[in-house]
Amino acid sequence: MIPAHDMPGRLLGEAAEDFQQAADVDDLWARLHRHLAGFGVTALVYGAEAFADTGRTHDIMLTSFGGAYMDAKMSGGLYWCDEFVRAARVETAPLLWSDTSRLDGISPAGKRSLDIDWAFGMTTGVTLPMRFNNGLGVSALGLCAAHLSWAEFDRIWWENSRAISGIVHAFDVRLREGCVRDALPLAPRERECLLWLAVGLRPQQIAHRLGTHVKTVEKQIESARRKLNAATTIQAVSTALAYGLITL
Numbered sequence: 001m002i003p004a005h006d007m008p009g010r011l012l013g014e015a016a017e018d019f020q021q022a023a024d025v026d027d028l029w030a031r032l033h034r035h036l037a038g039f040g041v042t043a044l045v046y047g048a049e050a051f052a053d054t055g056r057t058h059d060i061m062l063t064s065f066g067g068a069y070m071d072a073k074m075s076g077g078l079y080w081c082d083e084f085v086r087a088a089r090v091e092t093a094p095l096l097w098s099d100t101s102r103l104d105g106i107s108p109a110g111k112r113s114l115d116i117d118w119a120f121g122m123t124t125g126v127t128l129p130m131r132f133n134n135g136l137g138v139s140a141l142g143l144c145a146a147h148l149s150w151a152e153f154d155r156i157w158w159e160n161s162r163a164i165s166g167i168v169h170a171f172d173v174r175l176r177e178g179c180v181r182d183a184l185p186l187a188p189r190e191r192e193c194l195l196w197l198a199v200g201l202r203p204q205q206i207a208h209r210l211g212t213h214v215k216t217v218e219k220q221i222e223s224a225r226r227k228l229n230a231a232t233t234i235q236a237v238s239t240a241l242a243y244g245l246i247t248l
Contacts, residue, residue, distance in 0.1 A: 012166035019174040025182035032171045040145040048139035050242035060183045069120045081109035088129040088140035095127040098150035133242040180243045190224040195246040
């Protein structure tokens, strides 16, 4: 029998090994759900940004929340006004949704976002903020336990926080380091154009090197920028470097 104090390490080891077997991001996402189901978790939402910016949406976003709920949250940008989404961008400690002290003085938009949570019964759970890219990048996973009360889930959390946090961090690392090309599917030529931009070439120079027209290169750079949710070409290059899509 495994001692209780060794249980978090065993669960983390099993999850990390299992995540390594994932064929793609969808498979990895399904495996994460299986590992967290035993803690009462019924739905998840994950987001990652190479550079935290309150004016920017997630570079990568995965969710198993119901479509109607997510449609309501995204309507008018209310998802980004969610107090726990906001806090995950600037804080690093776990954020229990039962912590009502966080709701004091929230904005009107934040209140409307919270009303949607209550209407759909999505009020029990925890958000786990994480950091990467030398602290510049932010990722977070929201774990909803829709069938549990605050007290029931909080007890599970305090008894299993090490195991849950470890599993979530193992998923985050595996996604960004092993499955990111599924989540951010740049074409080979798009990656190549960004790489040449990263080393200082201009589009005209890239076109000459690749034996193609400059407008073709510009089109590929623009396509990569959109896929990476970047406002500028410089931001697209920085994002690709942060996720390891290109390396110098």
